[in-house]
Amino acid sequence: MIKWSKKLVKVAAVMAVTLIAASVHAEYPKKPINVIVPWGAGGDSDLTTRVWADAVEKELGNPVVVINKAGGGGVVGTTFVANAKKDGYTLINAGLSNVLVTPNFSKTPYDFDSFVPVVKMTAVPLGIIVKNDSPFQTFDDFIKAAKEKTVTQGSWGAASSGTILASIIADQAGYTPKYVHANTTAESMVSVVGGHIDSAVSFPPAFGPHIKAGRARALVMNQKMDAYPGVPTFGDYGIKGSFEGWSGIFAPKGVPEEVVNKLVEVTKKVMKDPKVLKAYENMGAVVDFRYGEEWVKDLKVTYDIMNEAAQKMKE
Incomplete structure (x- = not known):
């Protein structure tokens, strides 16, 4: 009886932890979400991120704060988020430059696998x-x-x-x-x-x-x-290739899946908002909303292409 009692206590404890964790994620967000733009204010990454943040904030009823943390060609801000707490309250504006190009062409404290891709909003x-x-x-x-x-x-x-x-x-x-x-x-x-x-x-x-x-x-x-x-x-x-930038939101690797799903679902809603679409159109950004496995696979392909290009430049 004592052994069974101990087992029941352990099972109850595990269930309690699981339920508490699920409850915490279900309540996300409970405090301001910071989105780091690793560039100065006024650039395309900054502007496209602010449109997303404003729309998501209204939908969530929770502050979504855009913070410019420039330096090192985007490395300073991106590294800050890579090392941030994995709770979904510190996100990064991701794009071709800081997550696909720079880690291949220069030594950085992070790489593509340091993050979880959440959503892509636009291309330019x-x-x-x-x-x-x-x-x-x-x-x-x-x-x-x-x-x-x-x-x-x-x-x-x-x-x-x-x-x-x-x-x-x-x-x-x-x-x-x-x-x-x-x-x-x-x-x-x-x-x-x-x-x-x-x-x-x-x-x-x-x-x-x-x-x-x-x-x-x-x-x-x-x-x-x-x-x-x-x-x-x-x-x-006669110049071959596609030359475009894009703007998206990544989270540091290890963030709970429930948090990513919440951000994806709310982004689905705001990217259907005519006001949001018009805001992107007015700034010259092409709406290219993507998320999920297929998008991540495409990102990895581009990352590998950039890696090959970097290796050729070193030869």
Whole structure:
């Protein structure tokens, strides 16, 4: 009888812990959720994340706070989240640069497996942008000049996705720009319109306002967009590959599955909201909502491609 009593006590204890854990996850979130953007304010990652955070906050009835923690080409903020408590209250704005490119092209304290992909909200086509009164009227003009003399190009870090993609484009087109690195695409655009650099690789959320205001022009983009009629694509110049950035939300590896599921379900709702869709459209971001195993498999494929590219560059 004593042995059975002890076994029952153990079983009851295990059940109690399980029920308590389930209850805790079911109540998520019970306090503010911090979303770290590993770049400065005003860039495409910052803007797209704030739209998501505002919408999710309203749906959850719980604060979702966006915090900019820039530095090291996105490494500082991303490392902070990789080492954060695995409770779902510290998330990271993830994208091509900080989780797929940088860990392959430079030594970082984290890699792709340090995180759990939660959702992807948007994609943004890369473009090469110049000041409105730039002597480069076409991308052909730009290529010709870059082959004959030094042409400066803004990006956001030596190991960032912007620089890596720009280098792939330049290599195929046969020119080598001099990169001028800033903290964000927004900062690069300020340098372009201010006449401090000849060009910048950037995304619509950062260059869109400058083009609409007549301060800048797009010479070429990854894909055609109604908002920028007449702008050719890289493919039109025989450049192979897809050159786009994307914005998503990751959690540190080890976060409870129930938390991930909760964030996915609430994102499903907000990504159907016309106001959210319009906000993304206005900033030039293409809605590309994804989650789940198939998306994660695609991410891993891209991560491996970047790894191969990095190894070739070291040879």
